[in-house]
Amino acid sequence: MSEVLPDRIEEVISQSDLYSETSDTATVLAQADEVELALLLESLPIQERIILWQTIPDHKKLDVLIEMRSDPRAVLVSATEPEQWDVLFTDIDAEDLLELADSLPQELFERAYTALDRLQKQYYTEADQYPEEQIGHWISHDYLVLPINAKVRDGLRLIRREMPRHTDVIFLINRSGHFSEAVPIAKLHVLPEHLHLTDVSLDDFPIISAVEEGQLVAKEVLLSGFGALPVVDENEKLIGRIDVTTAAELMQEYYEGQIMASAGMDEDEDLFSPVRKSAKGRAIWLGINLLTAFVASAFIGMFEATIQQVVALAVLMPVVASMGGIAGSQTLTLIIRGLALKQVTSANVGALLSKEFKVGGLNGVIWAVVIGVVALLWFNDPLLGLVIGIAIFLNIIAAALAGVFVPVILDKYKIDPALSGSVILTTVTDIVGFVAFLGLGTVFLL
C-alpha cells in the first residue's frame, strides 16, 4: 500500500509531465504520505526537486519538510515564496518548530514562533533548554494524564475524549506535577468505575530523565514494550513523553550518523547537494586524511636510501599498510559497538585487550608466514621474506592494541570514535608498519 511510492520513484522521475497536475504523477503524489514524499524529494536532483515541491498541496508541505533531512530540506526552504509561509505555518506546533528551527533563516523562524499559541511557545522554550543530544529536546506533549487521586471512571472519560497515537497507559501526577505512576488503559475496561487508578497502576514503570542521551533513550523506549515513556525534568516533574515513532526516528538518525561519520560526513548530507557545498564539506575530511598520509610519507622518507637499494620494499609497502589497517579496523568496529551499547567499560577493557592481543597474535603469525613466503618466492630473497613477516606480525599486534585503546580513549574524552577513530588508527598502523618494515629492511637487507 504505502510502499507504492518508493517503487515508483523511477517512473515518476522519468515522466516528463512531472509538473502537470492532471498527470499520473499527480495521482501518485496525492496518495503518498509525508514520509514517502520526503524520501522522493530527497532523491531528486535540485531542479526537479523544486518543481515537484511546487506541486505538493500546501497543507502537506510542513509535514513533508519535517520528515526531510536538513540539507535537502534547506533547498526547499529557500525555494519557497515568502508569502507562502503564513499558510505553511498555520498549524505549526512546538515540536514542528524544534525540528525545523535549524533550517529556517532568523526572519522565518520568528514568523513561525509568532504563529505558535501561548502554550506551544511555552513548550518550545521548555524543550529548547535541552541540547539536541538530550532527549528533553524531542519530547511531545500529546499524552493522557490524571491526578493520582483519579478513579477508573475518570480514566474512561479521558480515553473517550482523546487518544493520542501509541498510548497504552495513563500517566498519574501528584499535586506538584511530579510523575507518580502509570495505569494500563486495557485494565480500565474490566474494573469497577469507583476504583482508584493507583490501585491498578504498574510497578516500576520506566521513567526517562530529560538530560539522558537521545539514542540510549530511543532504544529503551523501543524495547520497553510500551508505546511511549514519560520524560521528567531535574525536579521529577513530568514534562512530556517519547513515543516509539519518535524513538525510531532518533535511532535511525543515530545509526545513519554513525555510518556517515565513518566517511567524515553527517546524517544530513544531501544526495544532490550543490557541487560547491558538497566539495567543501568533503574537502575537510580529505585534508585531515592528507595530513596523516603526509606523516606516513615522512616516515617512509627516513628510509629513502634503503628503498633505493631494495626497491622490493617499495613494492610491498601497500601490503604491510593494508594488513595493519584492516586488522585494526576490525577491532575498532567491534569496540565502538561495545562502547555504544555500554558493554565496554573500564571493568572489562583489560580482558578485551588481552583477547584482541591474542587474536592479533594468532592472525599475525599466520599472515606473517603467508606473506613472508609469497615475498620470498616473488623476489627470491629469504631475508626479504623474514623482514616482511616480522613487520606484518608487529603491525597486526599494534593494530589490535590501537583498535582497543583509540576508541576507548576517544570515548573517555567524549569524542565520537565513529568519526575520528579510523583516521587515528590507520595513522598508527601506517607508521608502525612502514617503520617496522623499512627499519628491519635497513638492518637486514643492506
Added chain:
Amino acid sequence: MSEVLPDRIEEVISQSDLYSETSDTATVLAQADEVELALLLESLPIQERIILWQTIPDHKKLDVLIEMRSDPRAVLVSATEPEQWDVLFTDIDAEDLLELADSLPQELFERAYTALDRLQKQYYTEADQYPEEQIGHWISHDYLVLPINAKVRDGLRLIRREMPRHTDVIFLINRSGHFSEAVPIAKLHVLPEHLHLTDVSLDDFPIISAVEEGQLVAKEVLLSGFGALPVVDENEKLIGRIDVTTAAELMQEYYEGQIMASAGMDEDEDLFSPVRKSAKGRAIWLGINLLTAFVASAFIGMFEATIQQVVALAVLMPVVASMGGIAGSQTLTLIIRGLALKQVTSANVGALLSKEFKVGGLNGVIWAVVIGVVALLWFNDPLLGLVIGIAIFLNIIAAALAGVFVPVILDKYKIDPALSGSVILTTVTDIVGFVAFLGLGTVFLL
C-alpha cells in the same frame, strides 16, 4: 530505573562475590530485565559469563537467551546442563524457537520443537517457510481479530478479555481469513454498541506482505504511527503481525549488520569469542584484502626501475592511495545509504554520477594543487609536483565514478555493497592511483 544495570556492569563485574546469591550483585540481577541481562552477559569474558549465567533464575533464562546475539548466546547454550533444558523449554513458543533455532544443536532443537503445542508447531512451520531476510519469518500471533460482520460490542468484549502489547487496532478478516480492514480501538468507547465495525474502520490501513524485506518493513511499521501492522501471505490471508518492538529489533540488527559488515564481520560477533574462532572469522577478511593489496603491489612492481631512480615516488605513494581511497569512500557511503533508502534508482543514477563527477573534479583540482605544491617544495622538483598533481586529480575522479558504479552494480546483483563495496573500491583507487602516479613519473621524471 531500568537503566540501573548498564551503569553498574562495572561494579558487578569487579565484585569478587559474583556467584554468591546473597550478594548485592544478586539483588541487582534480580531487578534486571532480560534485555539488560543479555547485554551484561555479552559484555563478560567467557568464564565470568558462564558463572553469571548459572545464577540467573531458570524462569528468566529463555527470555535472556532470546535477547542475546547468536555468537555470545552459543557459549551459554553449550554451558547449560542437558537436564536443564526441559525447564527452559516449558513455556517456549514458536517465535522463541524461530529466534533460537540457529543456536541449538539438532538434538536440542527437537526437544524444543516437541515442547510446542499443536498450534505453536503450526505457527513455527508457517513462519519457517520464509527465510530470515523476509518479514514472514518474524511475525507474531498475538493480535486482536474479528470477522468483518462483527459489531462494536464484539470489539469491546474482545478488548476486555485480552490486550497484547502495542495493540491500537482490531483486525477484521473475511470468511476465507483474508485481511479486510482495521478498526481503531479508541473509537469503540464512543460509539453505539450495535454499530458494525466496518462502519468505523480506517481507510487504506497499511498491509505487509510476508515476502517483503525485513528492514524495509521495520521502518514502515515504526513510522506508521500504529503499534503493529498486519502481515498477509501470498493469498492475502492474515498470518500474523509485526509490532514496533520487533520492528525496532530488526532495524537495530540491520544497522549493526551494516556497520559490522564494513569491517568484514557480522552483527552476531561476540566481544569475547574464543581466540581461535575470532581469529578464523577475521582471517577470511584479511585474506581477501591481502589479495587486493598484492594486486596493488604487482602494479607498483611494473615500475621498479622508475622507483629506483626517483625514490620520492615511493615516499609519496601513500598520499596518492589515501586521497583516492578517502574520496571514494565518501561517495560510496552516500550511495549505499541512498540504495538502502531506495532513493538511488536507475532513474537518477545518471544525475548522481554527474554530480559526483563534478564534486570529484572540484576537489581533484584543489588537492592536486595543494599536494603538487607540497611535493615541489619538499623534493624541490617542479616536475614531481606536476606528476603527483595529475595523479591525484585522476585518482579522485576515478574514486568518484567508482564510488557510484561499484555499489550500484553490486546492488543490482544482490551483493551487499556494505560488505564488499569498500574492498573493490580501494582496489580500483589503488591501481588507478599507482599506475597514474608511477606511469607519469616514468614519462616525465626519467
